[in-house]
Amino acid sequence: MVAIAAAMVAGVGLAAQARLNGELGARLGNGVEASLVTTAIGLAVLLALVPTLPSGRRGLRQVREALRTGGLRWWHCIGGVCGALFVASQGISVGALGVAVFTVAVVGGTAAGSLAADRWGLGPGGRSPVTPARAGGALLCVAAVALAGQDRLGGAGTPALIVLPLIAGVAIAIQTAINGRVAAVAGSPWPATLVNFTVAGCTLALALLVMLAVRGLPGGRLAVEPWLLAAGLIGIGVIAVATLAVRHVGVLVFGLASVAGQLLGAVAIDTVAPGPRPTPATWLATAVTFGAVVLAARGGRLRESVG
Numbered sequence: 266m267v268a269i270a271a272a273m274v275a276g277v278g279l280a281a282q283a284r285l286n287g288e289l290g291a292r293l294g295n296g297v298e299a300s301l302v303t304t305a306i307g308l309a310v311l312l313a314l315v316p317t318l319p320s321g322r323r324g325l326r327q328v329r330e331a332l333r334t335g336g337l338r339w340w341h342c343i344g345g346v347c348g349a350l351f352v353a354s355q356g357i358s359v360g361a362l363g364v365a366v367f368t369v370a371v372v373g374g375t376a377a378g379s380l381a382a383d384r385w386g387l388g389p390g391g392r393s394p395v396t397p398a399r400a401g402g403a404l405l406c407v408a409a410v411a412l413a414g415q416d417r418l419g420g421a422g423t424p425a426l427i428v429l430p431l432i433a434g435v436a437i438a439i440q441t442a443i444n445g446r447v448a449a450v451a452g453s454p455w456p457a458t459l460v461n462f463t464v465a466g467c468t469l470a471l472a473l474l475v476m477l478a479v480r481g482l483p484g485g486r487l488a489v490e491p492w493l494l495a496a497g498l499i500g501i502g503v504i505a506v507a508t509l510a511v512r513h514v515g516v517l518v519f520g521l522a523s524v525a526g527q528l529l530g531a532v533a534i535d536t537v538a539p540g541p542r543p544t545p546a547t548w549l550a551t552a553v554t555f556g557a558v559v560l561a562a563r564g565g566r567l568r569e570s571v572g
Contacts, residue, residue, distance in 0.1 A: 268510040269522045269562065275506040276526020278499045283367060283527075284534050285496040286352055287359025292493070296357035297476055301469040304352060307497030308462040315459045324451030328460065331450045344444040344457075345464025347436035352500070353469065354433040358426045363535050363543070369409055369550050370427045372524045374434020376406035376557070379441075379520035387442035388516045389449040399517055402561030406521065409550035409557070441507045442516045448508035458504045514562075521558045528554055 286303060290296035315321035331337040351371075359367050380403045386392035393399070440461070448457035511519045528551040532543045 268513040269518065269558075271506050271510050272514070272519045272522035273526035273529075275503045275510075276523035276528075277530035278503045278526075279523065280527045280530030280534060282352075282496045282499045282503065283359050283531070285493055285499070287367075289493045289496070290357065291360045295473075295476070297353050297469060297473050300349070300352040301466065301473055303494060303497035303500070304349070304462060304466045304469055305497070306494055307501050308459075308466045310498065310501065311455070311459045311462055315455045318453075318455060320453040321455045321459070324453040324456035325459075328447060328451050328456055337447065337450055341443045341446050342460050343464055344440040344447070345461040345466070346468050347440035348461055348500075348504070349465040349468035349472070350436045351433040351440070352465070352496070353472065354429045358429050361426055362430075366427070366543075366547060367430050367531075369412075369528065369531075369547065369554075370430040371434040371437065371527070372406045372409055372521075372550075372554055374431040374436070375438050375520040375524055376403040376434075376517070378435035378438030379403070379517040382438050382442040382516040387439065387446070389442075389445045389512045390515050393515050393517070398563050399561050402521060402557040403517070405553055405557035405560065406524065409553045412546050412550045412553065438516055438520055441511050441519060444504060444508045445511035445516075449512060454505040454508040457508045458501060461504050462501070518558070518562050521554070521561050525551075525555050525558050 282303075286296070286299055289299035289303065293299050293302075315325070328337065328342075332339065332342070354367075358370075362370070380395060380399060382388055383390075383393035383399075384395055444457050444461055447460060448454045451457055507519065507523070514522070532547060532551060535543045535547075
């Protein structure tokens with residue numbers, strides 16, 4: 266229960282992060298640039314703190330040793346690529362879709378990706394079978410995506426904007442699984458979080474260089490409001506919580522509980538902030554997603570009782 270509650274709190278943080286990255290992307294005229302700015306801020310904080318902590322230094326040594334001996338594969342350390350895709354999709358899509366619809370679209374990808382990650386044993390908890398309850402929870406989330414997005418599929422460019430967070434949701438499931446594995450080896454969430462931010466920052470920087478070469482300099486301006494730059498700090502907490510909680514509840518239950526928190530935060534933000542308002546379909550999709558969390562968690566308990 267503690268891990269599920271923590272996942273929901275992390276989900277609220279993701280909703281706030283989405284709003285901040287989306288607003289900053291609109292100010293700069295470039296969602297990737299906005300994501301790189303906030304990721305760089307988070308990376309700077311981690312570089313200043315993690316090496317000063319005994320657990321951080323010890324964990325980094327253990328990760329390096331595990332990579333050398335084969336306890337970790339190189340691809341276990343590229344969760345930041347998935348995180349870069351997610352935060353870039355925030356900066357690109359949130360302004361047009363609104364936080365609530367963006368988040369519900371992420372739900373579908375997260376549900377499918379989490380089910381597959383548990384089935385293949387990508388996370389630190391090993392393999393989990395695809396039970397009817399777990400598959401039902403994932404399908405309920407996909408239904409929520411269709412329900413919340415049905416009134417926005419007619420606009421120009423909107424289908425592509427919804428596909429992007431769907432793909433980002435799959436990436437987040439993979440990121441959660443492999444970051445959890447790195448944290449398990451390190452014995453601390455902070456080395457895994459630092460590795461994640463380092464890879465994400467490099468990925469976003471490369472993507473921005475390619476975009477600048479193709480499109481030239483963006484026409485936006487850097488926002489000076491400090492609260493718009495807080496997304497990177499929120500991301501530190503989200504990644505750290507994810508690396509711990511996924512060990513106890515698995516990728517699917519963590520992902521859906523996180524989504525429940527995202528939806529709560531998202532509909533609240535869209536209700537009071539400028540921009541698209543959550544529709545009745547979005548509120549109904551939120552309720553459906555809570556049902557999916559209950560169903561998937563029940564499926565997890567059944568699995569544990571059998572084992």
